[in-house]
Amino acid sequence: MHEHGWLVESAHRTSEGIVQYVRCADCGVRRVDVAAVPAVVPGAVSRELG
């Protein structure tokens, strides 16, 4: 296991939000992300703020 470095290959706007197809530049595994609100940074589920 390693910390994937996701790169966005393509993104599509749908009725549910922005669908992003991402791929790890290191190991090549792919993932699909959905951002419900386009204005919000995708994947900002939980983050610590200083």
Ligand SMILES: [Zn+2]
């Ligand atoms: Zn990876």
